[in-house]
Amino acid sequence: MSDCTIPEHNRYSRDDEWVRESEGGLYAVGITDYAQQRLGDVVFVELPEPGTKFDAGQAFGVIESVKAVSDLCIPIGGEVIEINPSLEDTPETINEDCYEAGWLVTLRPNHPAELETLMDAAAYASHIADRSD
Amino acid sequence: MSAIQRTPLYARHVELGARMVDFAGFSMPVQYTSIKAEHAAVRETAGLFDVSHMGQIHLSGPDAVQTVERLLTCSVATLPEGRVRYGLLCNHDGGCVDDVTLYREGPQQFMLCVNASNIDKDLDWIQAHRLPDTAVQDRSAETGLLALQGPRSPELMDALCKDASGATPSSLGRFGFSEFDGPAGSCRISRTGYTGAEGFEIYLPAQNCRALFDALLETGVAADLKPVGLGARDTLRLEAALPLYGHELDDTTSPLEAGLERFVKRKSGGFIGHEAMEEAERLGRSRQLVGFELEERGIARAEYPIRVEGREVGRVSSGAPSPSLGKSVGLGYVPPEYASPGTALEIVIRERPIRARVVKTPFVQKV
Numbered sequence: 001m002s003d004c005t006i007p008e009h010n011r012y013s014r015d016d017e018w019v020r021e022s023e024g025g026l027y028a029v030g031i032t033d034y035a036q037q038r039l040g041d042v043v044f045v046e047l048p049e050p051g052t053k054f055d056a057g058q059a060f061g062v063i064e065s066v067k068a069v070s071d072l073c074i075p076i077g078g079e080v081i082e083i084n085p086s087l088e089d090t091p092e093t094i095n096e097d098c099y100e101a102g103w104l105v106t107l108r109p110n111h112p113a114e115l116e117t118l119m120d121a122a123a124y125a126s127h128i129a130d131r132s133d
Numbered sequence: 134m135s136a137i138q139r140t141p142l143y144a145r146h147v148e149l150g151a152r153m154v155d156f157a158g159f160s161m162p163v164q165y166t167s168i169k170a171e172h173a174a175v176r177e178t179a180g181l182f183d184v185s186h187m188g189q190i191h192l193s194g195p196d197a198v199q200t201v202e203r204l205l206t207c208s209v210a211t212l213p214e215g216r217v218r219y220g221l222l223c224n225h226d227g228g229c230v231d232d233v234t235l236y237r238e239g240p241q242q243f244m245l246c247v248n249a250s251n252i253d254k255d256l257d258w259i260q261a262h263r264l265p266d267t268a269v270q271d272r273s274a275e276t277g278l279l280a281l282q283g284p285r286s287p288e289l290m291d292a293l294c295k296d297a298s299g300a301t302p303s304s305l306g307r308f309g310f311s312e313f314d315g316p317a318g319s320c321r322i323s324r325t326g327y328t329g330a331e332g333f334e335i336y337l338p339a340q341n342c343r344a345l346f347d348a349l350l351e352t353g354v355a356a357d358l359k360p361v362g363l364g365a366r367d368t369l370r371l372e373a374a375l376p377l378y379g380h381e382l383d384d385t386t387s388p389l390e391a392g393l394e395r396f397v398k399r400k401s402g403g404f405i406g407h408e409a410m411e412e413a414e415r416l417g418r419s420r421q422l423v424g425f426e427l428e429e430r431g432i433a434r435a436e437y438p439i440r441v442e443g444r445e446v447g448r449v450s451s452g453a454p455s456p457s458l459g460k461s462v463g464l465g466y467v468p469p470e471y472a473s474p475g476t477a478l479e480i481v482i483r484e485r486p487i488r489a490r491v492v493k494t495p496f497v498q499k500v
Binding site for chain 2: 040069
């Protein structure tokens, strides 16, 4: 996949989600540029109720593009605090700006140290390069 | 057939940055930019599709009329030269082998335009059921097919193509076709399409496809013409409630169940599958295709169960958010008692019943 943006300041999961510390001890989660390019036009996003708790790797929502339905897996365990309210009406925000306006949820992590188990930008770049043809 | 095939425009799609997917054995563009934008182009200005994956089967000879009459549900003898008719190839049980468009080229000459996924199946079926004096020729590989669709398509088509007498393609009536000269030499243009919009389909030798594709894109710049992929093709045909083989139609579905009665010569008969189809009607139709709108958020995808009052009564055949309506719509099969507009349905999406309502189709009226 050509021309994937991978910002340095995020951590990345093997399932193509990014995590970044936002404010007040919360962490924002979204999908990567590679993931949104693979999905194509996002037409629907289903997110959990705030207050729901997940362990790392658990499915916390669903993202649908025209041709596929995919689970969203939480990169680090924690409690969902906010969901991105704009995605209900404009799920295409994920295609347009997956790292900023297209964030999915914010979390209060159970163990912020779990972040260290995720990849940095360089490791994620080689992770996706290994999967491309 | 294991290797993925390419249309003559494969390299051009890649150059244009299209996302390519495998569809019916072909590597095809699903989208160049965004499905929403490409869908809007066809509804508001114009869109250009490469549909060269589709098949073209030619039938000719003294028995050709009778052969086609026997193979297709639509009436053939009454089809004038230079006209196109939609019809179905049915099996002996009244199920659909394929849905096709039939072009009458001459007194004894026909062209069938068939679904890419069914070319081999159709050829086998036609060969096995033709009358002796009918020549059958598959010209799918050497024939390219473009579709120019949308309200501004007549002016674009006219800017590039003329026939020997100086007439332009917009002089064609709906479902008419004729030969024209254009920037890629001679081509056959029909006033047909699969989008529910005004438009044309253009058949030409595969090697000339690129010249016409590029000429149209260039002429179309001022009219906001966009290349359009299969993603928007699917949402456009769904809004128009046009069936897609493999979804609304298959070998076990009768055209009557699919709501295609007007393309079936039920009275005169004489085609394969007629008796079985009528027998099934006498016994009472068990299911019927309906359109529905979701009343809650979600996307009704193919194969999702349809329930009425908690009981499963059918399955979704196609569904997507309709870009033109801003609603999530779908097609599916239900027993006739639940087919009237207004009937409350539930679509089971990831084990959760979502409220839906039967509505009239097409979802989007032709303008």
